[in-house]
Amino acid sequence: MSIALNHTIVYAHDRDASATFLTEILGLPKPTPFGPFLTVHLSNDVTMDFMESDDRITAQHYAFLVSEAEFSEIMERIQDRKLRYWADPAQRREGEISTRDGGLGAYFEDPNGHLLEIITRPYGGH
Structure with missing residues (x-):
């Protein structure tokens, strides 16, 4: 069986600002609209679909595996x-x-308080 994450919804008070923040910080292509979402495409065919919400945003954690140069x-x-x-x-x-x-890692917040993480090695040193 092969199961892979395809997409996740990221709630934001301003989906455009939040999606653009992520693409600019990570050096990704500009987000693209898809229905009510603004979609950020990651290199492993996963999308982060930003959706605007007026409700209180519950902070989530998103970790990104990157090269040392990135x-x-x-x-x-x-x-x-x-x-x-x-x-x-x-x-x-x-x-x-x-x-x-044995890798590098750092955490930082996006405009909605989501805790973003960049790491150069998966946990466990694989």
């Missing part, structure tokens, strides 16, 4: 925007980069 580029964009970032999901080690499992 990590450096993303961190440069985070620092250029003066965004806060942390080495841990509890957000106690501000301004630090994780070296867990």
